[in-house]
Amino acid sequence: MPTASVFLDRDDTLIANASLPAAAFAAGTHGDLADPAFVQLLPGVHEACCDLHRAGYVLVVMTNQGVVARGGASITQVEATNARVCETLSNPDQPGISLIERVYYCPYHPAGSVEPFCIEHPWRKPQPGMILAAAEELNLDLAASWLVGDAERDIEAGRRAGIDPARLLLLDTNSDIPDLAAAASHILSHR
Numbered sequence: 001m002p003t004a005s006v007f008l009d010r011d012d013t014l015i016a017n018a019s020l021p022a023a024a025f026a027a028g029t030h031g032d033l034a035d036p037a038f039v040q041l042l043p044g045v046h047e048a049c050c051d052l053h054r055a056g057y058v059l060v061v062m063t064n065q066g067v068v069a070r071g072g073a074s075i076t077q078v079e080a081t082n083a084r085v086c087e088t089l090s091n092p093d094q095p096g097i098s099l100i101e102r103v104y105y106c107p108y109h110p111a112g113s114v115e116p117f118c119i120e121h122p123w124r125k126p127q128p129g130m131i132l133a134a135a136e137e138l139n140l141d142l143a144a145s146w147l148v149g150d151a152e153r154d155i156e157a158g159r160r161a162g163i164d165p166a167r168l169l170l171l172d173t174n175s176d177i178p179d180l181a182a183a184a185s186h187i188l189s190h191r
């Protein structure tokens with residue numbers, strides 16, 4: 001039976017990005033974090049993920065990492081950073097297991113310079129490729145799923161994947177849903 005998911009953006013949804021020092025980023029990489037040492041969960045994120053996981057949602061991360069196409073980081077660095085995010089979001093009920101089911105990332109960017117990543121790709125948000133791949137591979141019920149992100153391209157990817165617009169939550173400090181904790185409360189009260 002398909003399961004409902006909460007699709008989560010990574011940077012500035014789960015972990016700090018905009019507030020990190022310049023030293024966290026390779027020069028000219030437009031703020032994609034690819035150094036595990038700088039992985040830092042935003043306030044309330046661990047508890048929010050615990051609550052959603054306990055409610056039965058499969059947590060899937062989907063993140064654009066055009067830093068690879070731009071030559072600022074290797075696939076290995078991006079995967080190490082993603083692994084650190086998963087490790088940090090440990091499941092208190094199952095030691096050693098992450099609350100995150102899987103991380104999808106898109107290393108492609110048409111303005112990049114590194115072969116073979118300097119192309120447009122259906123996985124790059126706002127395109128819905130990562131969501132559609134996850135739905136297929138993890139047998140997810142998109143009609144019952146939610147998405148949380150801090151950028152319009154996150155929301156647009158969910159829209160193009162066919163997720164109900166009412167289930168696409170844009171984090172905005174000037175709204176009722178400023179952060180993931182508020183998004184989780186909203187999701188859990190609208191089941």
Ligand SMILES: [Mg+2]
Binds near residue numbers: 009010011149150151
């Ligand atoms: Mg983001």
